[in-house]
Structures are given as C-alpha cells and as structure tokens.
Amino acid sequence: MTLRGIAGYWMVAGFLLLAAVPFMQGRYVAIYGTQLIPVLCFAILALGLNVILGYTGLLHLGIAAFFGIGAYVAGILSTSGFPFGASFPVVVVVATLAAAAIGIATTAPTLRLRGDYLALVTLGFGIITVSVIRNLDAITDGTKGLTPVRPNFLPGFDDPVFDKTRPGWKDTWRGYPRLYFLCLAVLAGVVIFLRNLERSRLGRAWVALREDELAASCMGLNPARLKLSAIALGAGLAGLAGALFALSQDGTTEPRAYGFERSMLVICCIILGGLGNRPGVLLGVFILVGYDQIATPMIDNWMQEKKLNPNGKEYLKVSGWRLCIFGVALILMMRFRPEGLLPAARLKRELHPERDEVAGEAAAKLEAEDRGQRTEDRGQRTN
Amino acid sequence: MFESIATALGPEFYQYLLAGLVTGLLYALIALGYTMVYGIIELINFAHGDLFMLGAFFALQLGIWVGAADAKGQATGQSAILAVAVMLVAAPVFCASLNVFVDRAVYKPLRTAPKLAPLVSAIGVSFIFMNAGVFWMGTYDLNFPALVPNTNLTPDWTVAITYQHLMVLLVTIPVMVGLTLFVRYTALGKAMRATAQNPTAAQLMGINVDRVITATFAIGGALAGVAAVVYGLYVNSAGYQMGFQTGLFAFTAAVLGGIGNIPGAVLGGILIGIIEKLGTGYVGDQWRQPLIFAILIVILIFRPNGILGARTREKV
Structure with a gap:
C-alpha cells in the first residue's frame, strides 16, 4: 500500500491517539500536555490557509491576522471589560463570521492583482492588522492583550469547569481536558467538512482556478467569486482557530503573536506536510509546531536539569536554533521534495x-x- | 500653494522632509537589490533585508576590530576615518559574496522549479540569516558607533543639516549614479537588461545568463552592504530585527516604483522615506507602518505595476 493510501487510516489513528493523551499518566504529559491545545488550534489555522494557498493557489502572507481577529473577537465578547459576556458557541460563531467578513471586505478590492502583488498586499494587510490591534489601546488593551477569556459553555448552563471563578485553562492540566476535547472535536469536524468540500463542485472549481485561471474562467467559472469564497472560508477557519487559541491561552496574548512570523510558520507547516493535502498539512503542523512548542522546551529543560548549559548560552539551547532549523528544513524541502512529506496526488505528478x-x-x-x-x-x- | 501648506505644517516640515529624503535614499539602495533580482529571475528575495542586517553587524564587528568602537558599540573616538573607510570597502564585499554564495547554493538548483519554490527557499534563507544575527550579536539592539558626528552645520537655518545627512547623500547618490551608468553603458549592464527582458532570447544571443544572474546578486548584495554601513552610521543602532522592518519598507519602495525598474526603485525609496518621516512627525510613530502599507495597497489597487512600471498584458 502506498504512503498516501495509509494516510487515511493514520488520520483516524492519530485522532484516537490525541484523544487518549488526557488519560495518560506521567510528569511530561502533565507539563507538556497543556501545550497540545495551541497545536490543535494551529492545525485548524493551517487547514484554513490550505484552502487559500493549497486548493486555490493564492499566496496569502497574512493569515495570522485573521487568527488574531478571531482571538480578539473572542476577547471582546467574553472579557469583563465589555458588556457582552457571550457564551462559548456565540464566541466561536461570531469570531468565525467576523474573520470571514473582514477577509471578504479586504480582499474584494485587490482581486485583480496576481501572484506576487497579491502576496504583497496580504503581507501588508497582516502588518496593518497587527499595528491597528496594538494601537487601539481603548479596545484591545494595547500590548497587554485582553484577559481573561472565559466564556460560559452554554447560556444559563453553570458548568463548574467553565466557571468564571475557576483558574485559567492553562494553569491546571486537570481543568484542561474538556477544552482539549472540544478543540479536538472542532478539528475533526473541520477535517471532515474539508474532506467533503474538496470533492464538491466548489472544491474542484478552486483546484481548476489554481491550475489555470484563464482556462477555468473560459469554462464558465467565476474567478472573483471563487477567490472570495476561498478567502472567506480560509479566514473564517483562521478566526475559529484564533477564538479557540484565545480560550486556551486565557487571553488574547500580545498582538505580536499574530504577526508575520506566525503566518510564515503556518506556511512552513503546509509546505513541509504537503500543499493542498489535508493529512499532509496536519502532519506538517504536528511536526513543526510540535517541535517548536513541545520538543524544544522539553529538551531545553532536560539540558538545564543536567546542567549541560551552565552559562545559558543561546547557541547551546535548542530553542536558539529554532529559526535556523526552520530555514534549513524549508530549503531542503524545496530542493529535494517540493511536494511535501505527504503530497497531494496532483502536485506530485506535476513535480x-x-x-x-x-x-x-x-x-x-x-x-x-x-x-x-x-x-x-x-x-x-x-x- | 506649497508654501501655504508648508506654513500650516509648521517649521518642522522641512526637517521631516530632509530626514525623509535621507532615509529614503537608504531604502532606495536596498530596494535596488530587490528590484534587480526580481527583474532578472522574478524572485522576491525575502532574505535581502536580513542580508542588510548581517552587513550592518559585519561593519559593527569591523569597527570593534579596528578599535573605533568598544564591545558595546560605543564610539571610542579613535581611528574613526580608518574604520569608516574599512567598513565602506569590506561590508559590500562581504554582502556581495554572501549573496552570490546563497544564490549558487540555494536558488540556482531551483531555476526551473515552480515560482513558489525559490520564494519559500528565500524565506528559509531569511530565517537562517536572522538566527545567525542572533548568535552573532544577541537579541538586544546594539549601538552602532557614531563615527560621523551629528553636529549641526546650519545653526541659523530652520533646517538642521548635519555631517550625517551629508554623509548619506555623498555616499548614496554617487553609488546610484554609478549603477545607472553601469547598467546603461557597460556590456554586462546591457546583458542584464537583455536578460531581464527575455532570458531565453538573451541566452540565444550568446549571453551567459548564469553569469548575469551572479553579477546581479553580487551588485544587489554590495548595495545592501553600502546601505548597511551608511544606515548604521546614520541611525547609530543595529539589531537582528532591523533587516525585517527595513527590508519590508525597501521592498515596498521597489513595488511602489514598479518592481524590476531601477529609477522606479529610487523614486519609490525616496517617497517611502518621506511618507515615513512625515507620518511619524504628524500622525505618530505607532501609525507609521500601517500608513506605509495602506498607501502601498492603495497604489497596487489603482496602479498595479507601480509608478514607473510598464503595463504588462497577460500572455495566454
């Protein structure tokens, strides 16, 4: 059986494995298990970008901005500084819709741009969004970010775990599993939704547009509408991921977290895993973000415990080599396996x-x- | 009318304008590196800003070696002229060699690959450069020795012109004039223009396209090196993130002027510099970035090929 054939089963196995994590015992699970929710959020974010970049072929360099918009919408709807006090489903739905709406509104005027110019506009959009979030002190609390983001699970439903007085999600691993399962379920839902969408009329139209815009429009497809729908879905998924991320971090964290570097990290994940291929994208996220958020601190702590780096030298820490490792990985991938670890069939054939x-x-x-x-x-x- | 606007904006207006012009010329030098590479191999060289940063670090290191700066980058007051001369020669050579090396090692095997491949590789190179910068000089911003004094030469005027301003003008303008003459009149310059127009046709005419690409990367790198030295001496600080921000502004300048177009890059650089300084002066420093990118987006929407860029037709 080919690697690709196995991938479908591996996905199910992977989800089961992830679902089993909270039941595991041990010190490392308790410490680093909390880091898994952000990884799940990034997986949703990457799947969102995959709709734009992988299916439709639009190079979007500012996807993290939508992630940030989702996080801040969640913050505005649920922190005590605002009169909304919305419950969890409202937060998630509004964050998704807001990000999608902003995606449509900001992309619509730039639709006739192509390739590099479109990439540049999206890069600019990402930077503008982060600056605006940082500068609107009155709403977003500037560089501090909105905190705590702790909505009720359902209106009128006093879940002790979703209680406002409880400690934040990230403070205890014990209060964590419910949010963890929630995020895992959302991720699974997104994966299934995209699987069906890929095979639908819309999904196939996106791929046609990616392969040849002119030919696609000659076949009666409307490029503008298709691009907008891809951006709307991608941005919406990014907003959803952002809302979950804000929940998991118990706040929106600082605006810089939604900048260019995060967008790049997501692009790296997609390219490493396999552009346009869902299992590949998930694999890329778990490798890169998992390495970044879990493996690196684990090794660094271990080295600190063993006193292998007494002076705290930057180049003796694994985290010090972070960017270098990403960079080398990207270059080697482009050189030797540009289709990614788990490539989409069409891309592989092409390359x-x-x-x-x-x-x-x-x-x-x-x-x-x-x-x-x-x-x-x-x-x-x-x- | 210009006079009345200037009066309304207050006496600082001309000072902002001067600062904008000077910064803009520096952006233009970096923008030239972007635009020349893009003109020939259609690659947005994301690593160019970080090359600029490494150039500044190299110049700072030279200053420390020569003895013009202490380990923290403060000027010691000794051998300033020697240090500036060494920097202006060695930093461009360093950046040019590094740029050519990266092209050979990373971009060259991807010449026939889809366009996304070299772009992603450039992002990878940028990451590696940034990491190298962190290892080299740490994560905090450092001083760059003020080897050129900041004395006001015109105390009687409303505009304060300093030695630093003069230095930037005296270095950048001759370099740009030289580059223009080079591209216009030498055989290699002609080959560059031919390759930019149509690489295949250029090759068929007997032009060694590989050599042209190497030369382009070398020249672009050298310009970034010059810009790094002058920027360091003008701003008097250096840090591993300077490449990202400055590179982004310079790239914006290249696109604003019409990417692939050499006079366009200079014009775009000066415009971006002036917009940046006026924006900082009248709107506030925190709105500088959004302002520049908003202008970029508006220009791209209404004139997608930049101010001086030729309109191209989509080929079927």
Missing part, C-alpha cells in the same frame, strides 16, 4: 513526472514515436 505511472507512460510513448512526428506533435501542443 515528478518520471515517477508517475500515467505521466511516465505518456513520456515513454513520446520517446518511442518517430522524431519528426514528435516535434510536430509538440509544436501543436505548445500552440
């Missing part, structure tokens, strides 16, 4: 025609044909 059965056969056939015939053929093909 490695010689390894593919169908394209390989076609190439062999061409090889076998008469030389003159072939050049004539090619001439027709390129025209």
